[in-house]
Amino acid sequence: MTKRWRRTGAQLIWETLLGEGVHTVFGYPGGAILPAYDAMLDYPIRHILVRHEQGATHMADGYSRASGEVGVAVATSGPGATNMVTGIATAMLDSSPIVCVTGQVGSALIGTDAFQETDVTGVTLPITKHNYLVTEVDEIAPALHEAFYVARSGRPGPVLVDITKDAQQAFTQRRPRLGKVDLPGYRPEPRPPESELQSAAELINRAERPVILAGHGILISGAMGQVRELAERARIPIAMTLLGIGAIPANHSLNMGMMGMHGESWVNQAIQEADLLLALGMRFDDRVTGSLKTYAPNAAKIHIDIDPAEFNKNVRVDVALAGDLSAVLAHLLPVIEARDRSEWLGSIRGFKGDTAVRDIQNLPDMGKLYAAHVIHDIWRMTGGRAIVTTDVGQHQMWEAQYYRHNEPRSLITSGGLGTMGFALPAAVGAKVARPDDEVWVIAGDGGFQMTMCELATIAQERLKLNVAIINNGYLGMVRQWQEFFYDRRYAGTPILSPDFAALARSFGLGGEVVKTRQEVEGAVERARADERTVVLDFQVEKEDTVYPMVPTGARLQDMIRRPGQEADGDPESEEEPVAAGRTVEW
Amino acid sequence: MTPGPDGRIRPHIFVVWVEDLPGVLNRVTSLFRRRGFNIESLSVGPARAPGVSRMTIVVRTDATTARRMLVQLSRLVNVLRADDITNEPAIHHELAMFKIQATGEERTQVIQLAGATGARLVDIAPESVVLEATASPQKIDGLAEVLRPYGIVEQVRTGLVGMARGAASVMTDPDARKPPKRRRASSDESGGSHSV
Ligand SMILES: Cc1cc2nc3c(=O)[nH]c(=O)nc-3n(C[C@H](O)[C@H](O)[C@H](O)COP(=O)(O)OP(=O)(O)OC[C@H]3O[C@@H](n4cnc5c(N)ncnc54)[C@H](O)[C@@H]3O)c2cc1C
Ligand SMILES: Cc1ncc(C[n+]2csc(CCOP(=O)(O)OP(=O)(O)O)c2C)c(N)n1
Ligand SMILES: [Mg+2]
Numbered sequence: 001m002t003k004r005w006r007r008t009g010a011q012l013i014w015e016t017l018l019g020e021g022v023h024t025v026f027g028y029p030g031g032a033i034l035p036a037y038d039a040m041l042d043y044p045i046r047h048i049l050v051r052h053e054q055g056a057t058h059m060a061d062g063y064s065r066a067s068g069e070v071g072v073a074v075a076t077s078g079p080g081a082t083n084m085v086t087g088i089a090t091a092m093l094d095s096s097p098i099v100c101v102t103g104q105v106g107s108a109l110i111g112t113d114a115f116q117e118t119d120v121t122g123v124t125l126p127i128t129k130h131n132y133l134v135t136e137v138d139e140i141a142p143a144l145h146e147a148f149y150v151a152r153s154g155r156p157g158p159v160l161v162d163i164t165k166d167a168q169q170a171f172t173q174r175r176p177r178l179g180k181v182d183l184p185g186y187r188p189e190p191r192p193p194e195s196e197l198q199s200a201a202e203l204i205n206r207a208e209r210p211v212i213l214a215g216h217g218i219l220i221s222g223a224m225g226q227v228r229e230l231a232e233r234a235r236i237p238i239a240m241t242l243l244g245i246g247a248i249p250a251n252h253s254l255n256m257g258m259m260g261m262h263g264e265s266w267v268n269q270a271i272q273e274a275d276l277l278l279a280l281g282m283r284f285d286d287r288v289t290g291s292l293k294t295y296a297p298n299a300a301k302i303h304i305d306i307d308p309a310e311f312n313k314n315v316r317v318d319v320a321l322a323g324d325l326s327a328v329l330a331h332l333l334p335v336i337e338a339r340d341r342s343e344w345l346g347s348i349r350g351f352k353g354d355t356a357v358r359d360i361q362n363l364p365d366m367g368k369l370y371a372a373h374v375i376h377d378i379w380r381m382t383g384g385r386a387i388v389t390t391d392v393g394q395h396q397m398w399e400a401q402y403y404r405h406n407e408p409r410s411l412i413t414s415g416g417l418g419t420m421g422f423a424l425p426a427a428v429g430a431k432v433a434r435p436d437d438e439v440w441v442i443a444g445d446g447g448f449q450m451t452m453c454e455l456a457t458i459a460q461e462r463l464k465l466n467v468a469i470i471n472n473g474y475l476g477m478v479r480q481w482q483e484f485f486y487d488r489r490y491a492g493t494p495i496l497s498p499d500f501a502a503l504a505r506s507f508g509l510g511g512e513v514v515k516t517r518q519e520v521e522g523a524v525e526r527a528r529a530d531e532r533t534v535v536l537d538f539q540v541e542k543e544d545t546v547y548p549m550v551p552t553g554a555r556l557q558d559m560i561r562r563p564g565q566e567a568d569g570d571p572e573s574e575e576e577p578v579a580a581g582r583t584v585e586w
Numbered sequence: 587m588t589p590g591p592d593g594r595i596r597p598h599i600f601v602v603w604v605e606d607l608p609g610v611l612n613r614v615t616s617l618f619r620r621r622g623f624n625i626e627s628l629s630v631g632p633a634r635a636p637g638v639s640r641m642t643i644v645v646r647t648d649a650t651t652a653r654r655m656l657v658q659l660s661r662l663v664n665v666l667r668a669d670d671i672t673n674e675p676a677i678h679h680e681l682a683m684f685k686i687q688a689t690g691e692e693r694t695q696v697i698q699l700a701g702a703t704g705a706r707l708v709d710i711a712p713e714s715v716v717l718e719a720t721a722s723p724q725k726i727d728g729l730a731e732v733l734r735p736y737g738i739v740e741q742v743r744t745g746l747v748g749m750a751r752g753a754a755s756v757m758t759d760p761d762a763r764k765p766p767k768r769r770r771a772s773s774d775e776s777g778g779s780h781s782v
Contacts, residue, residue: 125613126616126620133609183663184666185604185662185666187660307661308657308660309654309658309661311657312654
């Protein structure tokens with residue numbers, strides 16, 4: 001007699017995850033998820049023990065952003081699950097597909113304030129794309145299967161599955177049949193009407209001064225090649241959002257660089273003077289538009305986005321094309337005409353003006369260590385080929401300005417929520433997803449201290465990362481706002497740090513302090529050569545400022561620029577200028 | 587609410603069909619709260635198709651924001667369909683009950699008033715009567731106005747429900763799909779006849 005098929009809910013969790021292609025999870029155990037942990041040992045699953053559940057969610061997020069696959073985080077009920085909240089919200093705002101599996105108290109105890117009971121589906125309702133409370137063993141597999149589908153389809157996002165302990169423990173003899181997900185109300189991929197495609201094509205072909213706004217949706221959709229084709233054929237210059245960086249190589253001749261609050265002033269000027277904005281998978285964040293009243297006043301706007309809720313949310317558009325970018329461009333490309341547009345490209349070149357001589361990159365260091373120089377050196381020495389995760393603050397903006405990304409999915413950063421503490425755990429996820437790639441963390445001294453406990457995870461897992469702490473002794477970005485808008489009253493922004501290098505060594509990792517420009521190259525070289533993770537503590541200028549900057553709510557063209565007198569310095573720095581080695585339109 | 591570019595603030599009537607699952611009401615109301623809308627009235631009940639609930643939600647807002655709200659509603663995984671029927675030819679009714687403390691002459695007047703306004707007398711006690719009316723919110727407002735001098739001691743109104751006129755209406759229940767069998771969702775396991 002053959003033995004009947006029989007599984008516990010806990011076993012079904014892992015079998016379903018394996019069926020979804022998951023081999024690694026980031027997690028932390030506890031009472032309500034113990035049955036699942038016990039069953040895990042019998043399956044080919046790599047479990048990475050984090051030091052804080054927030055880390056697990058950022059790791060899953062970093063994994064997902066580096067690979068395009070769904071990352072998975074696991075935690076217990078109550079405090080385990082609530083520790084995930086920041087990471088879930090981070091993934092939500094940046095449309096990152098992750099699945100969080102949490103244990104819940106036994107179903108009979110729900111609603112009784114049982115030990116470690118929290119209404120996790122209630123807590124995460126507004127910060128998940130969708131969530132599930134599973135109380136029966138036979139619902140575990142379908143719920144997880146659906147969760148992966150919802151997380152990765154349409155506009156991606158985080159999905160949480162909360163599974164009661166008794167459902168994990170219960171046996172079932174009903175083998176789950178996981179076919180096509182049937183969600184009658186869920187329409188992940190809309191299709192634009194033919195007439196709208198027609199109007200879009202006409203606007204593009206007619207435009208004299210078009211600009212492509214390249215967003216994160218290009219990477220999510222995998223439409224990099226098509227966007228390039230569009231830009232090249234129609235000779236349309238490209239501006240990128242922070243999260244669109246990498247969608248088009250930095251050294252592409254039509255790529256102008258980043259737009260928005262800390263984008264290049266001449267890129268913003270091009271947007272303001274454009275007669276057509278072609279927004280591709282970007283959502284007109286307020287850091288991108290500045291004042292909405294004065295945003296690109298003479299431009300017709302075409303918006304291609306998979307989420308119709310983004311249309312006319314911030315910026316009124318003339319043509320809205322709902323759908324997967326790649327699918328929409330497949331329809332649009334055949335009707336786009338080749339154009340020259342050298343006049344427009346020429347005037348953009350004119351907008352640059354004295355930008356280059358004002359750029360700190362081209363200024364001498366005068367014996368000081370500037371963050372921009374550090375990041376430039378890391379870029380140069382890694383050949384621009386590393387995956388870089390950044391934290392949030394000034395260093396994040398300098399990274400976006402001075403590390404020139406040529407590859408998709410090579411910059412991983414928290415844009416929408418701006419979550420400090422993101423960089424280090426996100427790098428763990430990225431390294432696990434792409435073990436053969438060089439991974440750099442660029443973090444501030446403030447944000448690094450929020451999740452630096454994950455150094456222990458890195459040590460335990462023997463992961464090779466390179467960590468650059470831009471140590472300016474301040475919560476620099478907030479200090480910068482205080483400098484500009486609060487009369488230099490530095491309330492709560494000076495921050496004391498431990499000896500980061502010694503700290504790293506205490507975890508069995510490498511650590512070095514760098515105080516001058518001359519030391520940068522050697523330290524970066526040694527870090528890369530070391531088989532352990534190495535933490536480099538770059539002690540940079542304390543009161544340095546990210547230029548240029550659009551003050552919140554100001555017109556995009558009204559940027560605060562680096563003060564003129566600094567530009568009087570000798571622009572002939574011994575360093576090669578940033579633009580070296582790329583063929584530029586401007 | 588600040589008014590949007592195109593228009594005045596007025597009541598908008600949304601009809602929303604949702605999967606009848608625990609927690610779905612919470613998802614819908616949470617969306618309204620999150621985006622800063624105050625729900626004026628909300629009613630829920632079973633739709634024609636099994637496993638489907640139908641909500642009528644009234645929100646005071648302008649046309650732009652109403653459109654945005656509709657798209658947001660449609661994004662919810664458990665929402666089958668959402669329509670703004672404010673400008674559709676439709677019957678908008680609500681049910682109201684009023685308890686009036688009245689004896690003697692006043693009592694006779696109240697009962698006569700009921701007859702004249704189409705309200706029904708549903709309870710007579712020694713000291714009070716209960717009137718019930720089904721009508722448009724404006725008519726109900728009017729009825730409350732004429733009853734007020736007699737002393738309303740208790741009132742209940744269901745909030746509006748709507749249905750389009752005619753056969754081929756935009757509001758035909760979505761029922762071509764098979765009813766959802768799944769019974770999991772989040773948070774509020776409310777009791778009652780249906781599980782939304
Ligand atoms: C300190 C700080 C400063 C910042 N400064 C700047 C700045 O100067 N400039 C800047 O640009 N940003 C800046 N940001 C980031 C900013 O807040 C936003 O996160 C960023 O602009 C969002 O970029 P996005 O719209 O491309 O990506 P997302 O917010 O991820 O939006 C992606 C869009 O693509 C759509 N999409 C998803 N998948 C598809 C698909 N398959 N097909 C079509 N569409 C799809 C989504 O629906 C969504 O609308 C800053 C952030 C911080 C923390
Ligand atoms: C969790 C969290 N708390 C607070 C903030 C607000 N904030 C934004 S940037 C910043 C300063 C970051 O300082 P640091 O990490 O040292 O980076 P720097 O700006 O100095 O490069 C702060 C506090 C935030 N983004 N995230
Ligand atoms: Mg700092």
